[in-house]
Amino acid sequence: xxxxxxxxxxxxxAIASLAWYAGSLxxxxxxxxxxxxxxxxAASWSWGFLLIxxxxxxxxxxxWRGLVKAARTHGIVEKGGKRDAAQVLANGALFALSGACGxxxxxMSLQTIGLGSLATAAADTFATEVGTAVRPTARMIxxxxxxxxxxxxxxxxVGTLASxxxxxxxxxxxxxxxxxxxxxxxxxxxxxxxxxxxxxLGATVQERRHCPRCNSPSERLIHDCGTTTHxxxxxxxxxxxxxxxxxxxxxxxxxxLAWSAVR
Ligand SMILES: [Zn+2]
Numbered sequence: 001x002x003x004x005x006x007x008x009x010x011x012x013x014a015i016a017s018l019a020w021y022a023g024s025l026x027x028x029x030x031x032x033x034x035x036x037x038x039x040x041x042a043a044s045w046s047w048g049f050l051l052i053x054x055x056x057x058x059x060x061x062x063x064w065r066g067l068v069k070a071a072r073t074h075g076i077v078e079k080g081g082k083r084d085a086a087q088v089l090a091n092g093a094l095f096a097l098s099g100a101c102g103x104x105x106x107x108m109s110l111q112t113i114g115l116g117s118l119a120t121a122a123a124d125t126f127a128t129e130v131g132t133a134v135r136p137t138a139r140m141i142x143x144x145x146x147x148x149x150x151x152x153x154x155x156x157x158v159g160t161l162a163s164x165x166x167x168x169x170x171x172x173x174x175x176x177x178x179x180x181x182x183x184x185x186x187x188x189x190x191x192x193x194x195x196x197x198x199x200x201l202g203a204t205v206q207e208r209r210h211c212p213r214c215n216s217p218s219e220r221l222i223h224d225c226g227t228t229t230h231x232x233x234x235x236x237x238x239x240x241x242x243x244x245x246x247x248x249x250x251x252x253x254x255x256x257l258a259w260s261a262v263r
Pocket of ligand 1: 211212213214215223224225226227
């Protein structure tokens with residue numbers, strides 16, 4: 001295992017450095033990604049492959065129509081295209097920890113939780129990236145109010161379809177590396193449920209902020225105009241990364257429940 005961890009660390013550092021150089025990760029995000037990647041490969045090469053597959057597909061989608069999306073979501077979303085450490089860990093820590101513990105202990109339940117949390121991250125990323133690329137507006141999941149695409153808690157038909165494709169992308173890759181079909185399918189379903197939880201949390205408890213100068217909603221602490229935004233709703237401090245951690249956990253739990261129901 002030690003030599004595999006060393007090989008994994010080398011590979012993870014190489015990929016994280018490339019991603020930092022290409023602008024997909026910030027410096028702190030690259031460090032976090034290297035740590036998550038090392039842990040994943042230390043678990044198994046299959047687990048490392050799943051992480052790389054998620055990273056490559058998500059990064060490609062983030063770049064797709066990047067300028068259009070930046071113009072549509074600037075001032076609204078908390079963070080731009082470069083992922084920082086908190087974002088990387090919010091999306092990848094449960095996957096790597098649960099996966100590694102699952103592989104080392106032989107627990108398929110823990111592995112399914114890890115896979116389901118990665119499927120959630122993929123479903124959420126696909127929904128956001130495709131939704132904002134294709135549609136200028138979306139509807140709030142509870143009120144139905146029309147808002148700018150990319151707003152937390154908003155949903156669209158194309159985004160929902162993309163979330164299913166994103167979860168299926170991870171479930172399919174898991175099948176390729178030999179995951180039991182029922183567990184992979186359960187994780188795919190859990191991923192869709194997790195992305196749905198992400199939207200619900202985004203519409204209810206996620207911190208909402210408002211720029212007094214522009215009189216417009218924003219998820220940023222400092223608006224594009226340079227004015228400090230103030231909290232207008234939701235739980236203070238429960239921001240995008242916290243929502244991602246919670247929805248990843250929901251996705252993992254739904255996955256293992258679905259798997260234990262059908263196995
Ligand atoms: Zn402003």
